Structure formats: structure tokens, C-alpha cells
Amino acid sequence: MDGTSSSTAPGDLFGPLVADRARVGRGSTAQRVADVLRDRIAEGALPPGTRLSEEALGAALGVSRNTLREAFRLLAHGRLVVHEINRGVYVRVLGPDDVTDIYTVRRALEIAGLRAAPTAPPERLGALAGAVSGGEAAARAGDWAAVGTADLRFHRVLGGLAGSPRIDEYLNRLLAELRLAFLAMPSPKRFHEPFLPRNRRLTELIQRGALHHAEAELDGYLTDAQQMLLDTMGKNDT
Amino acid sequence: MDGTSSSTAPGDLFGPLVADRARVGRGSTAQRVADVLRDRIAEGALPPGTRLSEEALGAALGVSRNTLREAFRLLAHGRLVVHEINRGVYVRVLGPDDVTDIYTVRRALEIAGLRAAPTAPPERLGALAGAVSGGEAAARAGDWAAVGTADLRFHRVLGGLAGSPRIDEYLNRLLAELRLAFLAMPSPKRFHEPFLPRNRRLTELIQRGALHHAEAELDGYLTDAQQMLLDTMGKNDT
DNA sequence: GCATATTTGTCCGTATGTATA
DNA sequence: CTATACATACGGACAAATATG
Numbered sequence: 015m016d017g018t019s020s021s022t023a024p025g026d027l028f029g030p031l032v033a034d035r036a037r038v039g040r041g042s043t044a045q046r047v048a049d050v051l052r053d054r055i056a057e058g059a060l061p062p063g064t065r066l067s068e069e070a071l072g073a074a075l076g077v078s079r080n081t082l083r084e085a086f087r088l089l090a091h092g093r094l095v096v097h098e099i100n101r102g103v104y105v106r107v108l109g110p111d112d113v114t115d116i117y118t119v120r121r122a123l124e125i126a127g128l129r130a131a132p133t134a135p136p137e138r139l140g141a142l143a144g145a146v147s148g149g150e151a152a153a154r155a156g157d158w159a160a161v162g163t164a165d166l167r168f169h170r171v172l173g174g175l176a177g178s179p180r181i182d183e184y185l186n187r188l189l190a191e192l193r194l195a196f197l198a199m200p201s202p203k204r205f206h207e208p209f210l211p212r213n214r215r216l217t218e219l220i221q222r223g224a225l226h227h228a229e230a231e232l233d234g235y236l237t238d239a240q241q242m243l244l245d246t247m248g249k250n251d252t
Numbered sequence: 253m254d255g256t257s258s259s260t261a262p263g264d265l266f267g268p269l270v271a272d273r274a275r276v277g278r279g280s281t282a283q284r285v286a287d288v289l290r291d292r293i294a295e296g297a298l299p300p301g302t303r304l305s306e307e308a309l310g311a312a313l314g315v316s317r318n319t320l321r322e323a324f325r326l327l328a329h330g331r332l333v334v335h336e337i338n339r340g341v342y343v344r345v346l347g348p349d350d351v352t353d354i355y356t357v358r359r360a361l362e363i364a365g366l367r368a369a370p371t372a373p374p375e376r377l378g379a380l381a382g383a384v385s386g387g388e389a390a391a392r393a394g395d396w397a398a399v400g401t402a403d404l405r406f407h408r409v410l411g412g413l414a415g416s417p418r419i420d421e422y423l424n425r426l427l428a429e430l431r432l433a434f435l436a437m438p439s440p441k442r443f444h445e446p447f448l449p450r451n452r453r454l455t456e457l458i459q460r461g462a463l464h465h466a467e468a469e470l471d472g473y474l475t476d477a478q479q480m481l482l483d484t485m486g487k488n489d490t
Numbered sequence: 491g492c493a494t495a496t497t498t499g500t501c502c503g504t505a506t507g508t509a510t511a
Numbered sequence: 512c513t514a515t516a517c518a519t520a521c522g523g524a525c526a527a528a529t530a531t532g
Contacts, residue, residue: 043500068518078501079518080318087325101509102518118364118416126360178356184422281520306498316521317498338498338528 044084047077051085055094055105056190058197062107066095092187094194108195110244116188117240120169121233123185127175128228131220134175139221141171146213153210158202165206166193168213172232195243205242209235282322285315289323293332293343294428296435300345304333330425332432346433348482354426355478358407359471361423365413366466369458372413377459379409384451391448396440403444404431406451410470433481443480447473 051071054060072082086103089095095103131139149164166189173185199205212235219228292298310320324341327333333341369377387402404427411423437443450473457466 080502081500083322083518084325087322087329091329115416115418118414119418119422122360122364122414122419125363126356176356176360178353180353180357180426181360184357188418307496318522319520321499339530340498 043077044081044088047075047082047085048088050075051089052092052094052190055089056193060105061197062105062194064105066103066105068102093191106191106194108191108198110247112191113195113240113243113247116192117236119184119188121236123173123176123181123188124169124232124236125229126178126181127173128220128232129225130176131225131228132223134177138171138175142168142175142217142220145171146210146217149210149213153207158206161206161210162193162196162202165209165213172216195247199243199246209239280322281315282319282326285313285320285323286326288313289327290330290332290428293327294431298343299435300343300432302343304341304343306340331429344429344432346429348485350429351433351478351481351485354430355474357422357426359474361411361414361419361426362407362470362474363467364416364419365411366458366470367463368414369463369466370461372415376409376413380406380413380455380458383409384448384455387448387451391445396444399444399448400431400434400440403447403451410454433485437481437484447477 051060051066060066066086068079068082072079075082077085086095086097090097090103094106096106097103145164145168149161149168152158152160152164170182170185170189173181196202196205212231216228216231216235219225219231289298289304298304304324306317306320310317313320315323324333324335328335328341332344334344335341383402383406387399387406390396390398390402408420408423408427411419434440434443450469454466454469454473457463457469
């Protein structure tokens, strides 16, 4: 959903916001600032560990410190940045403990979605199959970043079977965090490709109503993905 | 300074904060303001639907509007207040949909804790039994509000068996929200008392390692509690 | 429907405390 | 230890939106 990134020069990373500063359509200014920063972080334009100076960012975005601080609160809410007391705001750096914890919560929430599959409306199950097909199409096109995005979408839809707004929200935040770890993967293809057939098989098991088998399949998926992330984190970083 | 003319914010409720305003122990001023408001909401001193005026509250607490707005962000984060754009901040009013959703997520998170029980450290299981005993003691003393608090603590500890900081955080927020619904219950005794023996039985099943049976017991607990809340909400409100 | 007062949204300037060089 | 840089918190100001008459 990020069509705003064609080719941006380092200097005008934050140009668009200043233009319509006067016209506050919907949502607060802080909300829009947070959205801009969220996109930049997801793209990797602001890599983990980057310090977000209030003065520098405020000047670049054309907003005041107070407004920027509110935007930081919103981002810290989703754990995309960390707010160190009296020291400033930094783009979040995920450690092995974070990855392990994220997969623990994913397991809990996605299993809840899976168990609700029998009572979920049919179009939700269709969306599940659609997300799988989307990932496979992206793979045929060789766009592995899109495969990763499709994989995240698949698991968002899977959790969405629970029909719970809070589970949707939590999973959304969790997977946005996880994207920080994906950015550090050396070979997106080797990471994402093995999971394509597993998502398809998982979808088929759910559609057949084989929930017990599906749960085991999902568990294996999550365990393996977590392990791959931890392995590469251990090699590159201490 | 005595802005008690308005009926929305009693002035004497917030005296203590002004006293130690100069000495900031730990945490920011906004954090402390949020804590105070959180307690007042949990106690029922600020019932659901109450409008929190920036000017009135800022005067009562002795903090500036900017600081107060940061505190509001923290509370909105935990869904204890809702922030309507250009209209102000209100103490959250829980509807039937909210209760249903909260119990859906509780089920997912507490089951995750339950399943992790075999690998959890023994002292955690002890804390579980301790929470049950605490609730029973409060019941013998006739303090049904304390029974409710102990019940929430029991389920926080249960989710904590998963050893996941995020599950702890989510469950914490969820149960703080749920307290808003507890406040509206006409008879705390009739609501909380039936669940005391169920918590004890659940604890015993977990300690015996009968996870399958324990999961069924937990599921029944959550279903019944949710139904009782929905029933009373339907009777009192439209 | 219109004019009013109230409240919120945003920004600025400044003083103070804290961490770092 | 001193000095600098930065974050925190305050109070004031004006524009915009809402509510009220």
C-alpha cells in the first residue's frame, strides 16, 4: 500500500507534507507526520538505530516540536521507535528477544484466527486464498519484497478470521515491527520462497476443516521462520 | 485556582499531585498525570462518559495543557479514554461489542499462557495459586471489590506463564479496560463469587498437567463471565 | 440560518534539568 | 569540573472547529 515511493532524493524525503500543511483535511497533523515517518521506516529509508532529532525533523517537516512529540508518541505506541528518557527518540532495533516474543504472540493470535475459521464468513476464506495467490504471482515476477508483503498480508487475514478488531490491531502492529527484521535479511528470496507452498497447504487444510492438522502446520511455519531470523541475526550481529 | 465551578471535574480529587510537582522522582510528569487519572478511572471516581476538559483538568492538576495532552495520549493508548477530534477527551464507555472482543482476545492470550505452563518456572505456578488464595481471603473478608482485583490478577499471572512481555502488556491493558465494565455491575458479589472455585480448579488442573481439561475449564469460565456481563449490560442500557 | 462563546489544535519562546563532550 | 547540547515542561497566543443561543 505504499505507492508514494517512486524516487525520492535524500533532501526532499519530507517535502509533500509541508505543501498541504495549512489544509488540515482529516486527522491531526501529528497523525499525518506519524504516517510519513512510519512509511519511511518501513521502506528502510530510516534504518533501525537512526536517531530522530526533534529539531532536525521538525525543521525538515515544517512542524513544531510539540506536534512532532505527539507523532513520536504514536510511533512509540506501535514500538517502531523507542523513546529513551532525556536522550531522544531512535528507530527501533530488533534483538533476538524481540523476534522470539513477536513469534510467541503471533502464534497465540493466529491460532485464534484459525480456530474461528469454521464460523468465519466465506469471503474471509476467499481472501486467504487470494493472499496466497498474490504471493505466488509476485514470486513468478521475481519481486521478493512483494512476496514478503504478501506473506504478511496472508497472516493478517488469517488472524482476521477471529473477527476481532483488537486482534487485527495487535497483529498489524506486530507484523509492522517484524518488517524491521525483514529489512535486515540478506537474501529475501531464500527467506520468503520456502513459505509460499506452506501457506497454500495451510489454506487448503483450513478450507477442508482439518483444524488440528492446520494448527500443527501453522506452528511449524512459525517455528521455522523464527529460527531463520534468529540464525541470520546471530551471524551478522552480536 | 479553585476552578470548582464546573461540574465536570471535582477539584479536591487531584490535590496530591500538585504537592510533589517540583520533585520528579522517576518517569515524566505526563506519565504521573496519566497514572493519577488511570487510578481515578479504575476507582470509578471518573465514571465512563465523563468529559475530561483540558482547561479544567490542567488547572486542577497544576500542569500545562501540553503536558496534559501527552497524558491523554498515554491513556488513549490503553483505550481508557477516547479522543474525539476537535471535541475533546472522554472516559471510555464500553459497549457489548467491546466486551465480546475483549473476551475473544483474553481467550487467545490466556490459552497461550496455559499451554506454556509445563515449561514455565515453578514460582510462576506458585504465584497462580497465591492469586487464588488471595481472592478467597478477600471473599471471606467480604471485600468483593478486592475479589474482583484478585481475579484480574489471577488471569494476568495465567497469561504471564507464556513468558512474553507483549502478552503481559496486552493482557494488562485488556483487563484494565474490562474493569470499566466491572464498575457497572450491580452486585459485585454475585458476579465474582461463582468464579472463585473455578479459578482454584483451573489452577489444580494446570498443576496436574491436565492441559486439555484445563483449557476446557478456562474456556467455560470466559464464556460464562462474558455472558453475565452482556446480560447486565443489556438490562440496564438500551 | 446566523452570530456568539467555548474548547480544542497548533505553534512559539523560554526556563530548567539532565546527559555528554 | 565546566561547558555545551538537548529534552522536558511551562505559559501564552492565535486559528479552527464545535456548541449554544
